[in-house]
Amino acid sequence: MDDFSIEKTQLSGATLASLLHRSSASTADLHGYLFGHVTLTIHNSLSDESTSSATGSSLTATITSFLSLPSHLPLPPPPSHTTTTTSSSSSLLGWFSARRKTVPRPSLKDSITTRTLSSSPSHLFTPKNSSLSLPPSLFLLLTTPIQDKLIHTHEYKAFQYRITDNTFEPKSLSIINVGPIFRSHYESFSPNAPFPLVNCDLRDSNAMVEDEKGESLGALKSGLKDQQQLDMCAEGFEIGRLSKLVGSEATHLTAELEELYHKMLAKIDGLSKLVEQSSAEVLEQENNIMKLRYKVAGLE
Amino acid sequence: MAIDTVPPLIAAQLNYLLSHSPFPIKVEQMWSGCKNPRLLDRFTLVIPFCLDYIKWDVIYNAVYPLAAPDIIFGPEDETFRPYNGYNEAGDSKSSKNCLADWNSKDPSRLLRLIIELRDAYTTYQKKRVGEVDDDRLKFELSTMLSREGIEMCTSSGIDKPEEVRFAVPLLEMDINKLVPGSTWKRLQKIYLQVMFPVGKKSPSAPRLKLVSPAELKALFSIDDFKLPSWLEGMCMAEYLPTLEEMLQAQIIDAVSSIEVRRKFIMVLVPLLGRPLEADPVFCRKATFLACSGVFTFLVHISIPLQFPKQKPALILQSSQHFISHGVPVKSSVLTDYPWSPRWEISEMAGRIFDFLVEECLNFKKYCNESMVLLR
Incomplete structure (x- = not known):
């Protein structure tokens, strides 16, 4: 198995904040998977001496999302690589462990889990612009200081597990935030959830419109499918009206757009109400579970 | 305010460990890792090893005490990775470790885990000492390894030179059995601590020191024992038999002097009356x-x-x-x-x-x- 050193590790400020919040809000320790992408950059040393020809390449790992669960539950079998390749922007990079009031050193369990994860051949992934095959070898450790008096409340360390010599190599972790320094990062940003590609015909008013309106079953089906996709973003906005946003009929653009945004907001509002309701139910269930746990642990 | 509590399942494991361990283990500190800071679920164990101590943090989860604990080893043992790579070898026996089938209801589990890990640590240190590039050390290793219960480790700090430490158990005789009616709970064993400086061109004499449990002082004080001198060019295999012979003779003397002291107390009886209290074992x-x-x-x-x-x-x-x-x-x-x-x-x-x-x-x-x- 190839064992490449990851040069840089990046993590967006929002993801880190979310990770820290998740771990401090949980009743106990957490662990979970880290997703993201790895890019290969090739440095050409632009020197006149052609003899040296030092073309170094370095790997940069960017963590974009994570999945967490209480650490007394075993990590589920990681999502198979083949299913995540469709979006190609996120593959399994490694895992994290968040535990309160412990020294920031990999523990016995950490090393066993990391080894198992990075030595399993089914989770090898390939960085965007290369043919390398990398194991998910990143390990992010989040802790809180044992002494209460310290000024900071969290500690984190990133490691890359090197399977060849069975060690954790500390890696620097750079946090991507807003600001001019990070401009390049945002310029290369591509959203993970684009607006669905809906088929709306640009129809010329003078052409043989009537002829083309031969309503085939296939067209009807694809129209329904498109409507469904549109409903995911804006409920009740007809697919036909989308065509008014383009072409010569787009004179009443503002009104139509506003209508579309209103529908979108209504959709989001509905969804957030659903989330609120289900969260309340989850909380109630969690409290019940906690009571039972205390009983089992003999703490009552 | 409620008193700090250790969840019962964790307390049972810890108490069993402290009372049944074959070597004296101490708890250095206990603290909480959950939202309720009154529930203590993390502690540092101080475990004797090679006449020194190793400190391991045991991380339980107060909210889920049914789960197996996690262990964080000392900062100088970052390369100590037990249970790693056993599965790869396909050996079903060795892959069965204590953590694999954890049973929180069995109070002896934590002790078994610690003993298993300490054994793994002993092997790990032995391997590290074996890797030290020093001719004399390699020779000493080959002659001493057959001694049962020998422990060794390498140590190097920033401001001190690298050295290899050995803890050599001396004398095969059981001192506990020599003293009738002794109240010692632990096995009384005398160790020779040997510290070899390594990496130097001309090998200098190792530093030697006798170490015994504190309770042995009632019978025999190692401070009164003068170590035979280390001659140049000597090796442990030469040194140890002489030392053991001298030590054995002195311990037998010490045991027989119990009787002398007993007689002395007896002859005081006609003069002072029966003693109110007397130490019947060591007199x-x-x-x-x-x-x-x-x-x-x-x-x-x-x-x-x-x-x-x-x-x-x-x-x-x-x-x-x-x-x-x-x-x-x-x-x-x-x-x-x-x-x-x-x-x-x-x-x-x-x-x-x-x-x-x-x-x-x-x-x-x-x-x-x-x-x-x-x-």
Whole structure:
């Protein structure tokens, strides 16, 4: 198995904040998977001496999302690589462990889990612009200081597990935030959830419109499918009206757009109400579970 | 406010560990890792290894005490990775470790885990010592490895040179069995600590030190033992037999001197009466009740290991004079009386009695004076 050193590790400020919040809000320790992408950059040393020809390449790992669960539950079998390749922007990079009031050193369990994860051949992934095959070898450790008096409340360390010599190599972790320094990062940003590609015909008013309106079953089906996709973003906005946003009929653009945004907001509002309701139910269930746990642990 | 509590399942495991461990384990600190800071679920264990200690953090989860604990090893043992790579070998026996089928209801589990890990740690250190590039050390290793129970480790700090430490258990005899009725709970074993400086061109003599459990002092003090000198060009295999021979002879002497002390206490009985209290195992201490007229007092006699070469130390304690809080008036340690190791023990007892007859008057006066001072 190839064992490449990851040069840089990046993590967006929002993801880190979310990770820290998740771990401090949980009743106990957490662990979970880290997703993201790895890019290969090739440095050409632009020197006149052609003899040296030092073309170094370095790997940069960017963590974009994570999945967490209480650490007394075993990590589920990681999502198979083949299913995540469709979006190609996120593959399994490694895992994290968040535990309160412990020294920031990999523990016995950490090393066993990391080894198992990075030595399993089914989770090898390939960085965007290369043919390398990398194991998910990143390990992010989040802790809180044992002494209460310290000024900071969290500690984190990133490691890359090197399977060849069975060690954790500390890696620097750079946090991507807003600001001019990070401009390049945002310029290369591509959203993970684009607006669905809906088929709306640009129809010329003078052409043989009537002829083309031969309503085939296939067209009807694809129209329904498109409507469904549109409903995911804006409920009740007809697919036909989308065509008014383009072409010569787009004179009443503002009104139509506003209508579309209103529908979108209504959709989001509905969804957030659903989330609120289900969260309340989850909380109630969690409290019940906690009571039972205390009983089992003999703490009552 | 509620008192800090250890969840019962965790407490059961920890208590079993502390009371059943074959080597003395201590808990250095306990703290909480959950939202309720009253629930203690993390602690540092101080585990003896190679005549030193290793500190391991045991991380339980108070909210889910059914789950197996996690362990964080010391900062200098970052490369110690037990249970790693066993699965790869496909050996089903070795892959079955204590954590694999954890049962939180079984209080002996934590102890088994710690013992298993300590064994793994011993093997790990042995391997590290084997990797040290030093010719003399390689030779010593090949001759000493056959010794049962030998432990070793390498240590290097920023400001001190690298060295290899050995803890060599000495003497095959069981000291616990030599002393009838001994109250020792742990096995009394004497170790030789050997520290080899490594990486130097001309090998210098190792630093040697005897180490024994503190309880052994009641029978034999290793501080009184003079280590045979290390001659240049010597090796451990040469040194150890001489050392063991000398040590064995001295311990047998120490055991037989218990009887001498017992006899001494016996000959005091006709003079001072039956002792109120006496140490029946090592015969190092005896307390008699004595009186002079109406003045009653206690005589504490402590008998040194080198008896009869050294004389016993006496302390008098009044039964009638008390300073504040009911603390009785005591004399200082009295050794200022005639003594000769060549006397018969009956003579020794007689001389002590004669001394006491005189000294008790002084002591009585001293008691009365201290009472006057108090008023």
